[in-house]
Amino acid sequence: MDHYLTIATQVQNFFKYDLIDLPPEMAGKILRIEVQISTLEPLSWLARQKSDVKTYWCDRQGDFTMAGVGTVATIAGDCPIDYPDIFGQLRQSLSSLFPQARYYGGIGFSQSRSISPIWELFGNYRFVVPRFEVLVRGLETFFACNLTLNAFPNLGNELWETELTMILDELARLDFTQPELPPELPLQIARLDRPNRVQWQRNIELALAKFNELNLDKIVLARRSTLTFTHNLQPQLLLRSLKPHNPHSYHFCFQIAPTTAFIGTSPERLYSRADRLLKTEAIAGTRQRGTSATIDRELGDNLRTSLKDIHEHELVVTNLRGVLTELCHSVTIDDESAILKLNKVQHLYTQCQGLLRSHLTDADILPKLHPTPAVGGFPRAPALKLIQELEPFDRGWYAAPVGWVGYDDVEFAVAIRSGAIDRDRLFLFAGAGIVRGSQSAEEWVEIENKIRHFTDLFSDLPPQQIIDLSLA
Numbered sequence: 001m002d003h004y005l006t007i008a009t010q011v012q013n014f015f016k017y018d019l020i021d022l023p024p025e026m027a028g029k030i031l032r033i034e035v036q037i038s039t040l041e042p043l044s045w046l047a048r049q050k051s052d053v054k055t056y057w058c059d060r061q062g063d064f065t066m067a068g069v070g071t072v073a074t075i076a077g078d079c080p081i082d083y084p085d086i087f088g089q090l091r092q093s094l095s096s097l098f099p100q101a102r103y104y105g106g107i108g109f110s111q112s113r114s115i116s117p118i119w120e121l122f123g124n125y126r127f128v129v130p131r132f133e134v135l136v137r138g139l140e141t142f143f144a145c146n147l148t149l150n151a152f153p154n155l156g157n158e159l160w161e162t163e164l165t166m167i168l169d170e171l172a173r174l175d176f177t178q179p180e181l182p183p184e185l186p187l188q189i190a191r192l193d194r195p196n197r198v199q200w201q202r203n204i205e206l207a208l209a210k211f212n213e214l215n216l217d218k219i220v221l222a223r224r225s226t227l228t229f230t231h232n233l234q235p236q237l238l239l240r241s242l243k244p245h246n247p248h249s250y251h252f253c254f255q256i257a258p259t260t261a262f263i264g265t266s267p268e269r270l271y272s273r274a275d276r277l278l279k280t281e282a283i284a285g286t287r288q289r290g291t292s293a294t295i296d297r298e299l300g301d302n303l304r305t306s307l308k309d310i311h312e313h314e315l316v317v318t319n320l321r322g323v324l325t326e327l328c329h330s331v332t333i334d335d336e337s338a339i340l341k342l343n344k345v346q347h348l349y350t351q352c353q354g355l356l357r358s359h360l361t362d363a364d365i366l367p368k369l370h371p372t373p374a375v376g377g378f379p380r381a382p383a384l385k386l387i388q389e390l391e392p393f394d395r396g397w398y399a400a401p402v403g404w405v406g407y408d409d410v411e412f413a414v415a416i417r418s419g420a421i422d423r424d425r426l427f428l429f430a431g432a433g434i435v436r437g438s439q440s441a442e443e444w445v446e447i448e449n450k451i452r453h454f455t456d457l458f459s460d461l462p463p464q465q466i467i468d469l470s471l472a
Contacts, residue, residue: 003037003176007143008168010035015164019149022097027150030073030129032098034144040176042067042134043243046253047236048175054261055104055130056239056253057404059411060269064137066404068104068130069174072146075103076126080111083363086125087405093129093148094407101146103127106254106262106402106415109371109395110388118420118427119396121256127405132174145171185241186229186424188458192469193225194392201440203390210386211436218315219377219386222431223447224393226469227458229424235261238421241457245343250413252402262397264418265453267342270401271369272411276356278328278365282316283340284374284433285309285348288449300339300346312433313337313348316373320352323368328354344452362410366401375399375414375431396420398429419454428454 014033022031046054046067055068075089090103105127108119115123133144145167149160195203200223207219239253246265255261271280287303290296303309317333324331331354340349356365376399377383397420403412420427430450432443448455 003040003143004171004174006037007035007145008171011145011167011171012164015160019160026095026097028148029093029095030098030101031147031149032101032144033147034100034135034142037141037143039141040134040143040178042136043236043240044178045134045176047234047240048177050173050175052255052258053128053130054236054253054255055128056236056251057104058243058251060248060250060267060413062247064135066102066104066130066133066135068128068133070131070170071128072131072148073103073129074127076105076123078115078123081107081125083367084361087361087363090127090405091407094405096407099407100144101129102404102406103129104254104404106397107366107370107400108397109375109400110384114394116394116396118422119394121260122254122262122397126254126256131170185238185457186231186233188227188229190228190467190469191225192228193223195223197444199392200444204434204438204440204443206390207386207434208436208438214382214386215379216382216386217378218312218373218433218435219383220373220375220399220431220433221387221443222391222395222398222429225428225430225451227426227428227455229426229458232259232423233421233426235263235421238426238457239263239265242453245456246417246453248340248342249417250403252413252415254397254402259421259423261421262402262415262418263421264402264415266402266413266416266418267340267347268374268414268416270372270403270412270414271365272409273356273362273365274409276358277353278324278356279351279353280320280324280369281352282313282320282337282350282372282374283347284316285313285337286432286446286449287346289341289344289346296341296346300341303346303348304337304339308435308437309348312435313350315378315435317350317352319373319378320369324352324354327360327365327368328356330355344456345446345449362405366412370401370414371399372414374433375416377433395429399431417450417453426454 051069058065108124135142249265249267253263287299333352334350337348337350340347401412402415428451430447
C-alpha cells in the first residue's frame with residue numbers, strides 16, 4: 001500500500017470512528033491524525049511540495065525532524081509582543097489529547113525597531129501549525145494531518161464530510177515520489193556588506209568609547225552580507241546542502257511565501273522545557289577550526305586560555321546563573337566550560353538547568369533569557385540601545401528565538417548561523433562579541449568564519465567575477 005492510501009485510510013477512519021468520542025471542549029482546538037509510514041526523507045519530501053508555506057525543524061541531536069506543508073492555524077503580528085497574550089493564544093488551541101501537535105515559528109530580535117521590507121512577511125512574531133507533516137522520531141517515520149473543527153459533537157455529518165473531502169483533496173495533491181533532487185545551487189554574482197570594513201572599524205571604535213559611559217562589559221555587533229545570485233534560491237535545497245556540513249546543530253526553514261524564507265543551522269539552544277525541567281546553555285568565545293588535528297587542538301587550547309574569550313563567556317554564564325536562580329530552584333551549572341566543535345568554528349560551552357518554579361510559565365522564561373549576552377551584550381539594556389544606534393539594518397529574526405511550542409513542552413534555538421531568502425538574494429547575518437581589547441580586524445575575520453558554512457557552498461564561482469558592492 002503506498003503512502004497516500006495508508007494515510008487516506010487513517011484519515012477516513014478518524015472521521016468515521018474517532019470524532020464522535022471527542023468531548024465538546026475540543027471545539028476549536030488542534031486535532032491530529034498520525035500514522036506510521038515507511039521511510040521518507042523529510043527535507044527532500046518538503047522540497048518537492050507545491051505549497052507556498054513550508055516549515056522545517058530538526059533538533060540538534062537529530063532525534064526529531066519535522067517537515068510541514070501549509071497551515072491549519074497561525075498566530076502572527078507586527079505589534080510588539082505581549083508574551084502572556086501570545087503564549088496564552090498558543091496554549092489555547094493545544095490539548096493533552098493530542099500532545100504531539102505543535103506550533104512552529106519565531107519572534108523578532110527587537111520589538112522596538114520598525115520592521116524593514118526584508119522582514120515584513122515575518123512580522124514581530126509568527127507561529128504556525130502545519131496542515132500536513134512528515135516526522136522522524138528516532139528510527140521511525142510518521143505522517144500527520146492537523147485540523148480544527150468548530151463544534152463538538154453536534155457538527156452535522158454533512159459538514160464532517162465537507163471537511164473530510166477537503167483534506168483528502170489536499171492530500172492527493174502532495175508528492176510522495178522520491179526522485180533525486182538536483183544538487184546544483186545558483187551562481188553568486190554580487191555581494192554587499194553592511195557595515196563594510198571601514199564602517200565596521202568605526203562601529204567598534206564608537207562602541208568601545210562608550211563602554212565607560214554606559215558601564216558596558218560587552219556588546220555584540222552584527223553584520224549583514226547580501227549575496228545576489230543568477231536566479232531564485234530554493235530554500236529547502238539550500239538547507240539540504242548546508243545540513244551535512246553542520247552536524248550537532250538545529251536546522252530550520254520557515255518559508256512563508258514562494259520566494260521568501262528564513263533558514264539556519266544554529267548550534268545554540270535558547271532553552272527547552274519539558275514539564276518543569278528547564279535547560280539552557282552559554283555559548284560564547286570563538287576560534288576557527290584547524291586544518292589538521294594538531295592545529296585544531298592548538299586553536300582549542302588557545303580559546304580555552306584566552307582571557308578575552310573567557311571573560312566574554314563568563315559574562316553569559318553569570319547572566320544565566322542570575323536568570324535561572326530567579327526562575328528556578330535546584331539550579332545546576334557546569335563547573336568548567338567545554339569546547340563545542342562545529343564544522344567551521346569552535347566555542348566555549350557551558351550547560352545550565354533548573355526546575356521551573358510552579359507559578360511561572362514560558363511567558364516568564366523567554367523575555368528573561370532573550371536576548372542573551374551572547375547575541376546582545378551585557379548589561380542588556382544599554383547594549384541593545386547601542387546596537388540600535390550603530391547597526392545599519394534590522395536584525396529581524398536573526399539571533400532571535402525560533403522553535404516550537406507544544407502542550408507541555410517547548411524548545412527554542414537562537415537563530416544564529418542564519419539567512420533570509422528573498423528571491424535571488426540571500427541575506428546572511430553574523431555577530432561578534434566586543435569587549436575591552438577587541439580588535440576590529442580580528443572580529444571581522446570571526447564573522448567571515450561564522451558565515452563560511454553558507455559562502456563555501458558558492459565558492460565554485462571565481463571570486464574576481466563577484467561584484468563587491470560594499471566598495472561602491
